[in-house]
Amino acid sequence: MAAPDALRGIARFWDDAAASFDDEPDHGLRDPRIRAAWSARLAGWIPSGPWDVLDLGCGTGSLAALLARAGHRVTGVDLAPQMVAQARAKLADAGLPATFVVGDAADPPVAEADVVLARHLLWTLPDPHAALARWVGLLRPGGSLVLVEGRWSTPGDAPYAPDAPSLPWDGGVTAAQLVDAVGPLVAGLRLEDLSDDDALWGGPVTDERYALVATV
Numbered sequence: 001m002a003a004p005d006a007l008r009g010i011a012r013f014w015d016d017a018a019a020s021f022d023d024e025p026d027h028g029l030r031d032p033r034i035r036a037a038w039s040a041r042l043a044g045w046i047p048s049g050p051w052d053v054l055d056l057g058c059g060t061g062s063l064a065a066l067l068a069r070a071g072h073r074v075t076g077v078d079l080a081p082q083m084v085a086q087a088r089a090k091l092a093d094a095g096l097p098a099t100f101v102v103g104d105a106a107d108p109p110v111a112e113a114d115v116v117l118a119r120h121l122l123w124t125l126p127d128p129h130a131a132l133a134r135w136v137g138l139l140r141p142g143g144s145l146v147l148v149e150g151r152w153s154t155p156g157d158a159p160y161a162p163d164a165p166s167l168p169w170d171g172g173v174t175a176a177q178l179v180d181a182v183g184p185l186v187a188g189l190r191l192e193d194l195s196d197d198d199a200l201w202g203g204p205v206t207d208e209r210y211a212l213v214a215t216v
């Protein structure tokens, strides 16, 4: 599936970022302590399955690799073909099974899932509310929505990617905003603060970072 026309600029931005994306400690998870910290969090959010897990805006597949290693059946979706190429190579190199698809995470090309996970994606979607409703609609009864998000910056006047459409949550989304958006769609939810856990980020962070875990 190709990127819809409105998203071409965003896809190009991430294609250009793909080769060096994993250089950030929380992206590549190359440090075993950082990898272990994310594995432990994922195990707390997604009970042992195996489950069908959809990793939306999967990037270079670092979380997909942890999920596959935990035994889950993972499908990653990303708009940027170069990100998907990195993800495919990463899991192949590690001998881990997963399926990766180039496509728009706002309308994932799958019928259903047990878990929908998105880390640091909502801020770059033109209609995050519509995407959240679509994701909840994909979940099987008892399924979980796991959103790893934060509020990192105040957006400037220009879009972060040339030709990007207007992005209501550019710069990130606060936990309070996300609870308001997700609460009416789900049976229950909880928030986990991630700002104080240096091991996740490779050092201290001063901005708001959290996970929202919801059940349908």
Ligand SMILES: C[S@@+](CC[C@H](N)C(=O)[O-])C[C@H]1O[C@@H](n2cnc3c(N)ncnc32)[C@H](O)[C@@H]1O
Residues within 6 Å of the ligand: 007, 010, 011, 014, 015, 026, 027, 056, 057, 058, 059, 060, 062, 063, 077, 078, 079, 080, 083, 103, 104, 105, 106, 118, 119, 120, 121, 124, 125
């Ligand atoms: C900040 S990165 C996060 C990547 C990954 N989730 C992680 O945490 O390492 C944002 C990712 O979302 C992807 N992306 C942006 N808009 C998208 C869309 N509409 N559909 C699918 N992927 C999208 C980008 O290509 C990029 O890989």
